[in-house]
Amino acid sequence: MSTNALDLHQDAAHVTAQLVDFPSVSGDEKPLADAIEQALTTLPHLRVLRYGNNVVARTELGRSERVVLAGHIDTVPIADNVPSRRDAEGFLWGCGTSDMKSGVAVQLRVAATVPEPNRDLTFVFYDQEEIAAEHNGLGHVARAHPDWLEGDFAVLLEPSSGEVEGGCQGTLRVELRTTGRRSHSARGWLGDNAIHHAAPILARLAAYEPRRVTIDGLEYREGLNAVGITGGVAGNVIPDACAVTVNYRYAPDLTEEGALAHVHEVFDGCGVAEFVVTDHSGAALPGLSHPAAAAFVTAVGGTPKPKFGWTDVSRFSALGVPAVNYGPGDPNFAHKVDERVEESLIHHCENRLRAWLTA
Incomplete structure (x- = not known):
C-alpha cells in the first residue's frame, strides 16, 4: 500500500496513477481518504470537511451559482492489476483507472489549480459506491449533512468516455x-x-x-x-x-x-x-433542458448520450440538484481485469472543465 502523499502539482494522468497505487477496495478507503483530505487541506481557498471516509471541500467566494463535482474513491476488488502501469500507446492500466480514479484525479486537479472559479465549487469524494446502496458514502453524507451537497448543478465524474451522459437507469x-x-x-x-x-x-x-x-x-x-x-x-x-x-x-x-x-x-x-x-x-431523468445543464453541454461539447447503468446522479436528483455524468474513463473497461484509461481523455476532461469554470 502506498504511503506517499498525493502530489497535485503533477498532471491529471500522473495523479490518476498515484490514486490507483492507493488500494481502496470498498470498505478499505481510509488511507486514500486521509491522503485526499491532507492534500486538500493545504489549499487555502478551500474549506475541507470530513464525515467518515467521505471528504468534502468547498470554495466560499459568494458566487451566484454553486456547482458540485463528485466522485467515489472506492474500487471493485483488485485482480492483479495494481500497481498502475503505462504503455506506449498512451493508456494507463490498473484497477480503478476507468471507474473512477481518473475522474477523481480531474476533480483534484481542478480543486488545486482553479482557486477563483466563476462559480462556487463543492468537491465530494465518497466511499463504498461499488457495493449495496445502503453503504454508499454519498447517501450517508446526504442524510447527515445535506447542506454540504447543496448546489445548482452537479457533475458526477463517472466514466463516460469524455461525453456527457444524461440521467441514469x-x-x-x-x-x-x-x-x-x-x-x-x-x-x-x-x-x-x-x-x-x-x-x-x-x-x-x-x-x-x-x-x-x-x-x-x-x-x-x-x-x-x-x-x-x-x-x-x-x-x-x-x-x-x-x-x-x-x-x-x-x-x-x-x-x-x-x-x-x-x-x-x-x-x-x-x-x-x-x-x-x-x-x-431509483433512476434519474436526464434534465438536459435545465439551464445549467444546457450551459455545461455547450461548454464541453459533444452529443449527450443516455447513461446505461445506475450512478449517483440519482441521489443528486433526489436532492433537487440537476446532474450529469461526465468523466474520462471508458465504461466498457470498468471492473475488468484489463481496466485502463486513455491518458489523452483525462487531459481533455480536465481542460474542458477548467475552461468552463474560468470562462
Whole structure:
C-alpha cells in the first residue's frame, strides 16, 4: 500500500496513477481518504470537511451559482492489476483507472489549480459506491449533512468516455423464491422439487422483451435478467427451496414504485412463493433542458448520450440538484481485469472543465 502523499502539482494522468497505487477496495478507503483530505487541506481557498471516509471541500467566494463535482474513491476488488502501469500507446492500466480514479484525479486537479472559479465549487469524494446502496458514502453524507451537497448543478465524474451522459437507469434486484418438499432422490415421487418450480420464472425471462424509451432525445434500453440461482441440498435429495435473483435495469420514466409493480406483473402466475427485494436504487431523468445543464453541454461539447447503468446522479436528483455524468474513463473497461484509461481523455476532461469554470 502506498504511503506517499498525493502530489497535485503533477498532471491529471500522473495523479490518476498515484490514486490507483492507493488500494481502496470498498470498505478499505481510509488511507486514500486521509491522503485526499491532507492534500486538500493545504489549499487555502478551500474549506475541507470530513464525515467518515467521505471528504468534502468547498470554495466560499459568494458566487451566484454553486456547482458540485463528485466522485467515489472506492474500487471493485483488485485482480492483479495494481500497481498502475503505462504503455506506449498512451493508456494507463490498473484497477480503478476507468471507474473512477481518473475522474477523481480531474476533480483534484481542478480543486488545486482553479482557486477563483466563476462559480462556487463543492468537491465530494465518497466511499463504498461499488457495493449495496445502503453503504454508499454519498447517501450517508446526504442524510447527515445535506447542506454540504447543496448546489445548482452537479457533475458526477463517472466514466463516460469524455461525453456527457444524461440521467441514469434505475436498478432493482429481487429474489423470486419457490418452495417444495424434500425427499430422497431415489423416491422422488415423495417429494416436490423446488428447482423445477423455477422453470416458469426462467421461461418468463427468456420470453421477455425489454423496453426502449426515449427521453429528452436520449434512448434508454432496459433489461430484465436472471443474475443468480441457488437451490439444492445434496446430490441425493429433492430440494425444498430455490431462489432466482433477478435484476431489472429500468428507464428513468419509471418511479421506484412503478418499477417494482412491473416486476410483480411480469412474474404473476409463475408460482413464486416469496418475492424479496434485496436492493433498489431509483433512476434519474436526464434534465438536459435545465439551464445549467444546457450551459455545461455547450461548454464541453459533444452529443449527450443516455447513461446505461445506475450512478449517483440519482441521489443528486433526489436532492433537487440537476446532474450529469461526465468523466474520462471508458465504461466498457470498468471492473475488468484489463481496466485502463486513455491518458489523452483525462487531459481533455480536465481542460474542458477548467475552461468552463474560468470562462
